[in-house]
Amino acid sequence: MGAxxxxxxxxxxxxxxxxxxxxxxxxxTDSGPKFTQMVAALVGFFGVLILVLLLxxxxxxxxxxxxxxxxxxxxxxxxxxLGLILPAIRTIVLSLYSDDVPATFVxxxxxxxxxxxxxERAILLRTIVWIIVAPLASTALGxxxxxxxxxxxxxxxxxxLIFLPMAISFVGASxxxxxxxxxxDPSQPxxxxxxxxxxxxxxxxxxxxxxxxxxxxxxxxxxMIWIQTGFAMVVLSAAIKAIxxxxxxxxxxxxxxxxxxxxxxxxxxxxxxxxxxVTTIMIATLKIFDIVRTTTGGNFDTQVLANExxxxxxxxxxxGRGSALAVVLFVGVxxxxxxxxxxxxxxxx
Amino acid sequence: MSVEAxxxxxxxxxxxxxxxxxxxxQSLRSAFSSRMASxxxxxxxxxxxxxxxxxxxxxxxxxxxxxxxxxxxxxxxPSLTLDxxxxxxxxxxxxxxxxxxPYFVNSFVISIPGALFPLAIASMxxxxxxxxxxxxxxxxxxxxxxxxxxxxxxxxxxxxxxxSNHFSLFGVHIPTPDIAGTFLPVWxxxxxxxxxxxxxxxxxxxAQLPKxxxxxxxxxxASHFLIFRKIVLPLSTPAIASFAxxxxxxxxxxxxxxxxxxxxxxxxxxxxARLSQLTGAFxxxxxxxxxxxxxAIVVPLIVFFSLQRYFVRGLLTGSVxx
Numbered sequence: 001m002g003a004x005x006x007x008x009x010x011x012x013x014x015x016x017x018x019x020x021x022x023x024x025x026x027x028x029t030d031s032g033p034k035f036t037q038m039v040a041a042l043v044g045f046f047g048v049l050i051l052v053l054l055l056x057x058x059x060x061x062x063x064x065x066x067x068x069x070x071x072x073x074x075x076x077x078x079x080x081x082l083g084l085i086l087p088a089i090r091t092i093v094l095s096l097y098s099d100d101v102p103a104t105f106v107x108x109x110x111x112x113x114x115x116x117x118x119x120e121r122a123i124l125l126r127t128i129v130w131i132i133v134a135p136l137a138s139t140a141l142g143x144x145x146x147x148x149x150x151x152x153x154x155x156x157x158x159x160x161l162i163f164l165p166m167a168i169s170f171v172g173a174s175x176x177x178x179x180x181x182x183x184x185d186p187s188q189p190x191x192x193x194x195x196x197x198x199x200x201x202x203x204x205x206x207x208x209x210x211x212x213x214x215x216x217x218x219x220x221x222x223x224m225i226w227i228q229t230g231f232a233m234v235v236l237s238a239a240i241k242a243i244x245x246x247x248x249x250x251x252x253x254x255x256x257x258x259x260x261x262x263x264x265x266x267x268x269x270x271x272x273x274x275x276x277x278v279t280t281i282m283i284a285t286l287k288i289f290d291i292v293r294t295t296t297g298g299n300f301d302t303q304v305l306a307n308e309x310x311x312x313x314x315x316x317x318x319x320g321r322g323s324a325l326a327v328v329l330f331v332g333v334x335x336x337x338x339x340x341x342x343x344x345x346x347x348x349x
Numbered sequence: 350m351s352v353e354a355x356x357x358x359x360x361x362x363x364x365x366x367x368x369x370x371x372x373x374x375q376s377l378r379s380a381f382s383s384r385m386a387s388x389x390x391x392x393x394x395x396x397x398x399x400x401x402x403x404x405x406x407x408x409x410x411x412x413x414x415x416x417x418x419x420x421x422x423x424x425x426x427p428s429l430t431l432d433x434x435x436x437x438x439x440x441x442x443x444x445x446x447x448x449x450x451p452y453f454v455n456s457f458v459i460s461i462p463g464a465l466f467p468l469a470i471a472s473m474x475x476x477x478x479x480x481x482x483x484x485x486x487x488x489x490x491x492x493x494x495x496x497x498x499x500x501x502x503x504x505x506x507x508x509x510x511x512x513s514n515h516f517s518l519f520g521v522h523i524p525t526p527d528i529a530g531t532f533l534p535v536w537x538x539x540x541x542x543x544x545x546x547x548x549x550x551x552x553x554x555x556a557q558l559p560k561x562x563x564x565x566x567x568x569x570x571a572s573h574f575l576i577f578r579k580i581v582l583p584l585s586t587p588a589i590a591s592f593a594x595x596x597x598x599x600x601x602x603x604x605x606x607x608x609x610x611x612x613x614x615x616x617x618x619x620x621x622a623r624l625s626q627l628t629g630a631f632x633x634x635x636x637x638x639x640x641x642x643x644x645a646i647v648v649p650l651i652v653f654f655s656l657q658r659y660f661v662r663g664l665l666t667g668s669v670x671x
Binding site: 022026027030031034035037038041042045046049053054056057059064065066068069071072073075076077079080082083084085086087088089090091093094145148149151152153157158160161162164165167168169170171172174175176177178179180182189190191192193196226286287289290293294295297306309310313314319322323325326327329330333334337341 | 387389393394398407416420439454458461466474476478481483496498499500501502517518541542544545572573574598601603604625628639649650652653657
């Protein structure tokens, strides 16, 4: 804001407008260069790209196809090499070194630390509970909703609203639910919805939810389930609708109704999609970092693997340990992805 | 990869326009009658939106009210104010001139290139793998696809080093320009991480374009570049649009890459990173926190509601039997 300029004037206008006017000016001076950078980057990137494509199009003869291959594929290959493959290898190497500078080779001792320290073991166990509870609950709820909504006439509104949390960031969702879990001493008026509902239901002294282990873990999983159920619902709904009509008709003629129809016909037909949905949510949950970080920061016995990795690597600068945790996370993801991919390919056959 | 007739975009139902299958509903007696199903769904939907409603309502309530009463009392005793939003944008209490505005700007500046860069690179690679016959194409595709396995966490530490001063592996030490503190690291990082899925999704679509069109163009002597520009790109617009939206939202909502490569300074840090910090510092100032969160949420909400069909189509392309 302009230093001192507004303060000596004797005026009766709303101080809020002055604040906003000053802000507006600040915003322009601040964001102008930023948007310029963005435009410059976009123009530069696409300019060079178009130029290269146009020039290469002039090539004729035998060189044309190899040139095309190189130009089309090289950027992706280079970026993936530099951005994923080489760094992943380096992280594995880093995990075998100590945290201090200069780092010394310590072999597997970072991994030994992970699996023998009780705190770290607790984190691993807690992460496993997360990847069992959250995906199964989201998928079950999503399946139930998909089946129920299927019978409704106007599907789009409930579907959109239930899917909505997926569009909100994990951070936004965490703030929403932190507010729901907000604690006030029972003698004071409540501002957190959960405490208020608990009091209405007769619980006279509801706890400080986010501080109470192990309940807080499940309350955090609720956030994940709230977000992921929409995804499960949409994908499973598409799969259910894709069941051929004659299959359902034949089963109905055979006398299968309701629950039996569901178990004997619907579930086997969408089994592939169910597996894909569960494993996809499992992989997302394994990497979950934002929810725990934003709500409890990992305190009160809520810490999970991905957040611990971030803490070790970037807050405590324990590069060796952080890298080892990343590798453990990687190893945990691999079987899930293999299963996921196998199922997807089977579906496509 | 099977090459089927290009029905994929049509077969994928959107959230808004669910295409009903030909299943005869009338002949199915089910455990739930249609009306009861509707009631259960409506109840669940209402419960589902209540937390978000709480955030929204609170952001418009005066600070004193927020401290002393639950937001549900708002309906019996409404008092609206825009103060919280003014504060949040104006910087009051958050220690930064302009409040959340610089971070809001940063989110746009990060997300737009973060969606467009990977798109361009991935569509080129997807086209080449699909329609330019070369040895190793399938292997290359498989490797790119398999790279989806690698979690971001595996790349963060070395990439951070690379963007600051050097890159070293097995004794090879390569100095790199120091671009830390600019937008470049976060743009490049997002592009890199988006490529495996992007190439997979776009390849899915591009491989199923009508063979005849492309082959007759080749027979007419068109170069690969011409085919890419004049045939593949225009025909792929639905897939590209879906992916662009998906990627924009992903980058806008991302926290991990933002914290690692653009954390801290209001020069480059986006909304998600700042809000995540504020929950620690602001723990009890719910009126400001909710207003800030809502600002962060409003852009994805607008994108989501106006472009739902593309969003869901992109989501379903990879997950459902096509």
